Amino acid sequence: MIFYIKQFGLFATIFLFCFMMNASTTNAAVLYDSSDIGAEYDIAGGATSGENFYFRLPTLSAPPSFPLSSGFYTDNDSIEILRLKRISGLSCDWSLRTPKLIDKNGNIPSGVIVSSGAASGDFCDYSIIGNTNGVEIAGIIYCLNGGCSNANGTMVLAGSDTNAGITVSGDNTQFVSGGFAFQLCDSGGCSGGFETVPQISTVTRIISFKPDNATTTTNPPYFELNAYINEEDLGAIKGIRLSFHNIDQNVLIIGALSPSDIILLDEDIENSGPFFFSTSTVSIADGNYRIEACIDRTFFGDDFGLIGGWIVGAFTDVDDCKSHQFIVGTSTFIGNVSQNLWQDTQDFFGNSTATSSEALARTCNPLSTDFGIRECTVFLLVPDPLQLSQTMTEARSAFLSRVPWGYFTRTIDIMSSQATSTLPSFTTNIQIGAGSDMTPASTTLTFDIADMVAGAGNLVDSIEAVGYEGVGFRTVFEDWIKGMVALLVILTIVADIAQSHRNEMADGNSREGKKLS
Amino acid sequence: MIVNLILNIIVLFLGGIFSWLPAVTTLPTINGYNIDAFMVQGVGSLQTLAVAFWPLAIMFQGFLAIMGYFLIKMVVKFFLGSRAG
Numbered sequence: 001m002i003f004y005i006k007q008f009g010l011f012a013t014i015f016l017f018c019f020m021m022n023a024s025t026t027n028a029a030v031l032y033d034s035s036d037i038g039a040e041y042d043i044a045g046g047a048t049s050g051e052n053f054y055f056r057l058p059t060l061s062a063p064p065s066f067p068l069s070s071g072f073y074t075d076n077d078s079i080e081i082l083r084l085k086r087i088s089g090l091s092c093d094w095s096l097r098t099p100k101l102i103d104k105n106g107n108i109p110s111g112v113i114v115s116s117g118a119a120s121g122d123f124c125d126y127s128i129i130g131n132t133n134g135v136e137i138a139g140i141i142y143c144l145n146g147g148c149s150n151a152n153g154t155m156v157l158a159g160s161d162t163n164a165g166i167t168v169s170g171d172n173t174q175f176v177s178g179g180f181a182f183q184l185c186d187s188g189g190c191s192g193g194f195e196t197v198p199q200i201s202t203v204t205r206i207i208s209f210k211p212d213n214a215t216t217t218t219n220p221p222y223f224e225l226n227a228y229i230n231e232e233d234l235g236a237i238k239g240i241r242l243s244f245h246n247i248d249q250n251v252l253i254i255g256a257l258s259p260s261d262i263i264l265l266d267e268d269i270e271n272s273g274p275f276f277f278s279t280s281t282v283s284i285a286d287g288n289y290r291i292e293a294c295i296d297r298t299f300f301g302d303d304f305g306l307i308g309g310w311i312v313g314a315f316t317d318v319d320d321c322k323s324h325q326f327i328v329g330t331s332t333f334i335g336n337v338s339q340n341l342w343q344d345t346q347d348f349f350g351n352s353t354a355t356s357s358e359a360l361a362r363t364c365n366p367l368s369t370d371f372g373i374r375e376c377t378v379f380l381l382v383p384d385p386l387q388l389s390q391t392m393t394e395a396r397s398a399f400l401s402r403v404p405w406g407y408f409t410r411t412i413d414i415m416s417s418q419a420t421s422t423l424p425s426f427t428t429n430i431q432i433g434a435g436s437d438m439t440p441a442s443t444t445l446t447f448d449i450a451d452m453v454a455g456a457g458n459l460v461d462s463i464e465a466v467g468y469e470g471v472g473f474r475t476v477f478e479d480w481i482k483g484m485v486a487l488l489v490i491l492t493i494v495a496d497i498a499q500s501h502r503n504e505m506a507d508g509n510s511r512e513g514k515k516l517s
Numbered sequence: 518m519i520v521n522l523i524l525n526i527i528v529l530f531l532g533g534i535f536s537w538l539p540a541v542t543t544l545p546t547i548n549g550y551n552i553d554a555f556m557v558q559g560v561g562s563l564q565t566l567a568v569a570f571w572p573l574a575i576m577f578q579g580f581l582a583i584m585g586y587f588l589i590k591m592v593v594k595f596f597l598g599s600r601a602g
Binding site: 285380381382383387388391394395398399401402403405406407408409410411412414415416417419420421422423450453454456457460461474478481482485486488489492493496 | 518536553564565576586590
């Protein structure tokens with residue numbers, strides 16, 4: 001199942017979670033404080049009739065799952081007050097609308113009731129009735145009426161994406177980091193807190209994606225994408241993509257016709273704000289992979305989409321593509337070579353302090369502190385590998401897949417594919433013992449080629465060096481075999497080039513001879 | 518960036534010229550023989566063998582590298598003709 005995080009404003013209700021990360025006691029009356037502010041949370045945004053606004057407490061992972069093993073607050077005193085900071089919308093004291101506390105099992109603690117709120121300046125203070133001593137409080141849910149269905153208005157609370165935990169929508173499908181600010185206080189009342197903190201940068205960008213760079217993971221790997229879309233960039237953004245491809249067989253010389261990317265996510269961007277995607281259901285073979293996260297930009301409009309976007313993309317402020325390598329299971333020789341070549345190229349030609357095409361462009365600005373002639377020359381003349389990759393992808397779809405060279409492309413696709421087929425098995429009848437023409441053979445013998453080859457592979461892998469525990473045949477000979485194959489490839493290519501050159505010289509001499517005669 | 522821009526313009530230009538050609542999704546069927554299915558089955562079988570017996574995987578990767586070289590050579594000769602050498 002793939003989970004999406006959409007723009008926060010579409011959520012029916014907002015709901016905040018996770019206490020322990022930001023636990024702080026500002027004074028003796030405040031028992032728990034998670035009150036960073038600087039952003040607004042409309043807990044009724046996008047609400048429609050019949051929609052369930054009941055929000056479970058989110059865990060540090062999405063989706064939430066109960067019971068929680070951590071991330072909750074165990075009350076040792078009696079919590080008397082829950083404080084929220086209201087910005088606009090419905091008032092605090094509407095009786096049909098009260099927040100509720102949730103314990104680590106996702107249940108409302110028995111006997112604990114949150115009464116209707118009372119305004120205290122910009123704050124809404126809700127009295128908590130019942131004994132909370134020993135209750136393991138994991139979060140807050142907020143319905144806008146008693147039945148947690150339908151919205152009778154909007155209510156905007158102050159909060160921050162820096163508050164610990166995540167906020168989950170009522171249907172348990174949408175998640176954003178942080179949430180509305182709150183304090184839990186004893187009978188001494190709430191005070192302090194609710195201080196504005198710098199929000200996470202709102203520049204449109206790819207924030208992070210997983211698997212992380214140069215990590216080795218098991219199959220199936222966990223893929224994740226975090227991005228942010230600035231509202232002002234919505235008109236220039238077409239979509240967001242997360243894809244990966246194998247770099248073991250995608251050697252540079254056949255890079256243009258290499259196997260297609262496996263696309264995990266490719267959808268249009270319609271809303272601004274934080275963007276989140278994750279999946280762990282894609283099973284792939286062992287090897288080296290390059291994962292790429294891109295924000296695609298438009299130039300001429302949707303009809304031209306990517307074709308126009310990448311022409312001018314390098315000169316915008318949008319840091320549109322990022323990529324790195326990861327390994328599933330065991331890495332491969334060719335994969336490591338191609339990855340190391342790419343990394344060396346980046347290290348040699350790239351500006352070590354530049355993290356985007358915009359930063360590189362500043363190296364050509366003589367008034368900028370980043371100005372450098374070398375870096376500027378590299379930026380202008382050395383082709384960007386990621387842009388090259390996009391160009392080749394466009395070339396592939398634009399004309400390399402058309403008749404007649406499309407047949408070559410298709411051939412390369414088939415030959416570079418990692419899909420497997422079932423090998424045939426053969427069954428024959430044999431006669432054991434004396435037989436006759438009247439008695440057909442009754443014993444069958446089956447040859448399963450796949451099983452036989454697998455058995456041979458297991459046999460080879462089981463061979464261990466004498467006196468060296470754990471050092472198998474593969475450990476000793478794999479690099480030798482790879483080296484021999486690579487050497488054969490290189491010699492074949494060199495021999496073909498030398499033969500072609502010899503043929504050219506022979507043709508040239510014969511033409512010279514004809515001219516002279 | 519300049520090189521990227523030039524390459525992008527070339528790709529855009531060629532894409533526009535050849536956009537009228539039909540796209541190839543599968544290899545053709547000749548005299549009743551589905552070449553695409555044969556190749557998919559054949560390569561898939563090789564992949565099965567490569568997964569089961571790891572030296573085959575290494576040899577197959579080398580084979581692909583050589584095939585890539587000859588393919589590029591063929592393309593270069595096609596475009597450059599006798600000047601390709």
